[in-house]
Amino acid sequence: MSTHYYNNNPTSALNKTDNVHIVVAAGSGSRYGGNLPKQFCDLAGRPLLMTTLERLHSCTPEWKLIVVLSTDMTDEWLGMCKDNSFTLPHIIVNGGATRAHSVKNALSIIPQDSSGLISIHDAARPVITPSLISAIIDGVEGCDGALPACAVTDSIRLVGTDGNSSAVDRSKLRAVQTPQIFPADKLLKAYGQELLPVFTDDASVMEAAGYTNLRLVDGDPHNIKVTNPGDMAIAELYLSLI
Ligand SMILES: Nc1ccn([C@@H]2O[C@H](COP(=O)(O)OP(=O)(O)OP(=O)(O)O)[C@@H](O)[C@H]2O)c(=O)n1
Numbered sequence: 001m002s003t004h005y006y007n008n009n010p011t012s013a014l015n016k017t018d019n020v021h022i023v024v025a026a027g028s029g030s031r032y033g034g035n036l037p038k039q040f041c042d043l044a045g046r047p048l049l050m051t052t053l054e055r056l057h058s059c060t061p062e063w064k065l066i067v068v069l070s071t072d073m074t075d076e077w078l079g080m081c082k083d084n085s086f087t088l089p090h091i092i093v094n095g096g097a098t099r100a101h102s103v104k105n106a107l108s109i110i111p112q113d114s115s116g117l118i119s120i121h122d123a124a125r126p127v128i129t130p131s132l133i134s135a136i137i138d139g140v141e142g143c144d145g146a147l148p149a150c151a152v153t154d155s156i157r158l159v160g161t162d163g164n165s166s167a168v169d170r171s172k173l174r175a176v177q178t179p180q181i182f183p184a185d186k187l188l189k190a191y192g193q194e195l196l197p198v199f200t201d202d203a204s205v206m207e208a209a210g211y212t213n214l215r216l217v218d219g220d221p222h223n224i225k226v227t228n229p230g231d232m233a234i235a236e237l238y239l240s241l242i
């Protein structure tokens with residue numbers, strides 16, 4: 001796996017006490033569609049990923065940034081950075097077959113004796129705010145990790161294999177967002193296990209490894225994941241409001 005230190009000095013890239021944001025941006029954006037993965041599509045005049053990175057950095061300027069990119073998009077991303085005079089230092093790591101594998105690749109460059117915090121954030125969630133990040137960081141204290149979650153506002157039905165469905169008590173459900181933040185030592189251990197398709201987020205990886213003391217903090221309904229066509233316009237609107 002190659003590692004690219006964008007606008008940074010590789011010898012001073014990561015120390016064991018560093019706090020790190022891992023921004024996963026190696027997906028193909030199949031639900032969003034189009035020729036370019038959504039994280040490189042235009043949001044307010046430049047590639048979405050730049051907004052995500054800048055907002056994370058402005059909330060936590062001392063945290064290091066790792067960006068996970070598919071190998072076939074790395075040169076294109078570097079070109080976009082040049083074209084947009086985007087100079088924020090970040091380390092680029094190759095993506096994996098699934099989101100979880102992309103995270104694992106990023107973790108492979110973190111010092112194994114790291115004592116910092118690691119945040120994992122979807123590139124596709126550009127409307128991240130300082131107050132949400134602060135609440136999650138505060139939430140990690142004394143826990144195995146902290147993650148933002150929102151109450152579900154639609155009614156929910158569970159669909160069986162026979163096509164029948166039944167109502168579910170939505171008061172017990174939460175929709176989970178990112179960033180999800182964990183002590184590095186625990187996260188590194190958790191990602192040592194075999195990665196299963198059911199691991200759709202990092203909290204599920206931690207839980208499967210026995211780290212069940214996970215604190216849910218109030219999520220932000222504006223912190224949407226750009227997933228389907230139309231979501232970009234909503235994200236742009238939300239950015240203009242916050
Ligand atoms: N192999 C993968 C798959 C996803 N991601 C990242 O994980 C985040 C959440 O995934 P999702 O929104 O599902 O993105 P895609 O996988 O690109 O979308 P789709 O499922 O529609 O193809 C995104 O920022 C995406 O780039 C990643 O880094 N590596």
Ligand SMILES: C[C@](O)(CO)[C@H](O)COP(=O)(O)O
Binds near residue numbers: 122176200
């Ligand atoms: C990590 C996540 O954004 C939390 O809601 C979500 O699980 C990602 O799912 P996706 O299918 O990879 O978009």
